[in-house]
Amino acid sequence: MRHAEEVTFGGSGLDRAAEIRGDIGALAAAMQDARARTIPIWRGKPLVAGEGMMEAVRLPLDHPILGEAGGPPILLGREEGAAVFSHDISGWTPPDFDAEAQASFLDPSEYSHPSCPEARFAELRRIMTRLTPRDAELAATAKAVHGWHGSHRFCSRCGAESEMHQAGWTRICPACGGQHFPRTDPVVIMLITRGNRCLLGRSPGWPEGMYSCLAGFVEPGETIEAAVRREVWEEAGIRVGPVRYLASQPWAFPASLMFGCHGEATSDEITVDPAELEDAIWVTREEVAEAAAGLREGLLPARKGAIAHFMLLNWMADRLD
Known part of the structure; x- marks a missing residue:
């Protein structure tokens, strides 16, 4: 991209x-x-x-x-x-x-x-x-x-309190010698489209009307593409075909690296997993544009600064390539 x-x-x-x-x-x-x-x-x-x-x-x-x-x-x-x-x-x-x-x-x-x-x-x-x-x-x-x-004050190998080294970029355990490094959790966040529509969801506790792209953690032994397909199927019951990487964003809330991807849906019918989402909807490009302009009642834009907002804006402008 x-x-x-x-x-x-x-x-x-x-x-x-x-x-x-x-x-x-x-x-x-x-x-x-x-x-x-x-x-x-x-x-x-x-x-x-x-x-x-x-x-x-x-x-x-x-x-x-x-x-x-x-x-x-x-x-x-x-x-x-x-x-x-x-x-x-x-x-x-x-x-x-x-x-x-x-x-x-x-x-x-x-x-x-x-x-x-x-x-x-x-x-x-x-x-x-x-x-x-x-x-x-x-x-x-x-x-x-x-x-x-x-x-991460304490060593995950032996439980002793570790010490800061390398100007803050390493912790070393004085008891067992274990070295520990700042953690970053890989997360996929996906713009899922089907024709002129994209799939948006909302989590419990979000402000009323706020929707965003679906996201989830990458599991051990899993590719980014597989994580996109699995998360969308688990959360919304939508099957996804081709997946491509778009952009990444470090997200220090608390320690994630967001892999922004575009996926093409191969099915339409939404089945929400209530343990994951409160709601999921298909929204047209025009409706996303209205929401971004504050003109769509009941649909707030994704949070400015977040990669979801970035991907949606580029999708609306046809700039995903």
Whole structure:
């Protein structure tokens, strides 16, 4: 697909500086460089500034907010020859913290730390389309790797607490020597079409009227194409013939890589598995366009910034090739 890397979180060309992750001297020099910066993360939310278009805030490594950090930083990469890190300050609790808002579908809550009042921590899913490609990639990488450290503190081989190494990109168990690396779960998300219609579904708990492309995890020993056919059959009872890959999107909610595919349905009749979906429908290209313009009652467009929205827009514009 010619426009594949235009998807949110893709195409920024970040230099990840992988060659210095295990070089203690090079890392020390990078951290001592006055140009080095860090992007703080709080409970998965990046620190951002601005209205309309936003920017991920890069702070010097001696900024007071880093006193809240619960551990060493992660090396995200390099910009203009200087290292960019990320510190996790999730141990800090804002005085006006709203746990209910944070658990909502699109968390609207934002919090400013007193040492950095000009910026705030915001939910990445809600602001992802308001960041530049570079800032979106940095924020998603920071969120994903910090999240992995939070959920994989203990060795899966022996149960002992492991330690961070390689500038945050490895955990090593001091008890058994086991090495563990950031996890990424492969997920297929598919634009299934039949003539001028596409198949959309909705999960329980989604906002009323919100539909999107079907998706599911790839199982061990399974190809992407087979996963597309299996998931569509299991969730909606639709048989799928030819399948082709379109684009991918890292999706740090919490740790997936979405493989966007186009599949051609060979059957029409929908049989929804209620354990998987609340509903599934066939929608014409014109109806998808009306929904995207906010003119289709009862049908909301897929979330902006998500690969489903990207694929549907390109399908409407006949740009899947």
